[in-house]
Amino acid sequence: MRLAVYGGASFMLALGVVLSALHQNSNFYAACVYLSKSSSCVMVLLNLGLLFSIIMGKTLQSIFFGQLRAIEVEHLYERSWYAVTETCLAMTIFREEFDLQFVLVFATLLFLKIFHWLCQDRVEFMEQSPSHRMTFHVRMVNLMALLLLIDILLACHAINVTITKGPNMMIMFGFEYTILICIMTSIIGKYILNVVDMRSQEPWEGKSMYVFYLDLVTDFFKLITYIVFFIFLCFFYQLPLHIVRDVYVTFRSFIQKCRDLYRYRRATRNMNELYPDASAEDLLRTSDSTCIICREEMHAIVVDNNGHADAPGDIDQNLDQPKKLPCGHIFHFYCLRSWLERQQSCPTWLVTSITLTLIRNQY
Structure with missing residues (x-):
């Protein structure tokens, strides 16, 4: 509605300026020169151009974006x-x-x-x-x-x-x-x-x-x-x-x-050597054996003397292998690697700091 009112007023104002220029000058060329030399006329015509730009923009928006x-x-x-x-x-x-x-x-x-x-x-x-x-x-x-x-x-x-x-x-x-x-x-x-x-x-x-x-x-x-x-x-x-x-x-x-x-x-780099595998005892020591990144249960994967794991796939390719960080927190191998793509800090410490900050802001 506002655009319609603005468009109607702009069109009528531009039409009045053009008709006035044609009435005051003897030919079309002289009227064009008058319109280009008058600052007020130029502003009115630029306003009309702005209106056409908005209309074209709205049309293209409905076509490409809805x-x-x-x-x-x-x-x-x-x-x-x-x-x-x-x-x-x-x-x-x-x-x-x-x-x-x-x-x-x-x-x-x-x-x-x-x-x-x-x-x-x-x-x-x-x-x-x-x-x-x-x-x-x-x-x-x-x-x-x-x-x-x-x-x-x-x-x-x-x-x-x-x-x-x-x-x-x-x-x-x-x-x-x-x-x-x-x-x-x-x-x-x-x-x-x-x-x-x-x-x-x-x-x-x-x-x-x-x-x-x-x-x-x-x-x-x-x-x-x-x-x-x-x-x-x-x-x-x-x-x-x-x-x-x-x-x-x-x-x-x-x-x-x-x-x-x-x-x-x-x-x-060399995540298998850098972060040791979490054993069943490590998971038992933690209060919660759930990976806080994917929210799924973690299970220790035992490797025998021949290098075979009790889960399908080679241990280097087993993405569900729990890994233990130097701070003691445990996460899935794949979850840890995905997290390190975005942050290079322990996710548990980050979540804890954010929670404490929110609590501190509330009080």
Whole structure:
């Protein structure tokens, strides 16, 4: 209802401005010149363009996404305000080139960013709700292919303009579209991993590591792009304060992932030798022989003198083998390895610390 009222008022106002310009000028060309020279007329026409953009966005949303979830709308508002604020800071660098073309190019970039954010949230939602209709996959594949193609074309256009005309405002938009290419490539990779996981009969054990490596590579290319853009702006313009935070956050995320990878490799290297098998006596000493990760009962697997276990499969491949950490806590071999992919600390100590923190906050 509000959109209809806003649309009707915008259309009537734009129509009145156009008719007034045609009435005051003798021909169509003179009317167009008058409209382009008047700041108030330009604002009215830009408002009408904003209305058409909203209508087109709503139409594309209904085609590719349908009804948005509440969390998607919330993320959309948060990211949009941040993107607008960041661009306002960038305008201080390109203030001499700020014109109607800048506004149109920025509106196009924000329009595409919105669909990238929605696409990212919808792919992440696949992990929470693995059962989707075929129409969902058709929509997502077409949307991701379309967005990636548009990103590549606009990035190439911005780079070509920069090379042809020299440093100008298109540097920023070429950089933004390069970042969007990295993000869309990551989204496509995660979508493929989710589809493969949905197709498999059993849970895919190595999926989390593939997602981790994908995020690591994405952060690396984003960091390289940020650094190149930062140096370029410092050399031709001035210190780009609007991307200092993005450079820092991306650099910190990349370093943290490298540390997590190193710790995971160190923690999972020779796990059979690093973490001894838990015996039946060890399980009896514990107050609860349930693995807190999978919430299933643990049973000691005895190996005879010939190296054969009392359970099917080789002991090195037996994922149900209880393993004992240096702190004394016991978990399944597979559960421990899966946990170490995400955290490099004892899950019992982590759960205990979180519980104590929640109790402390309540009182």
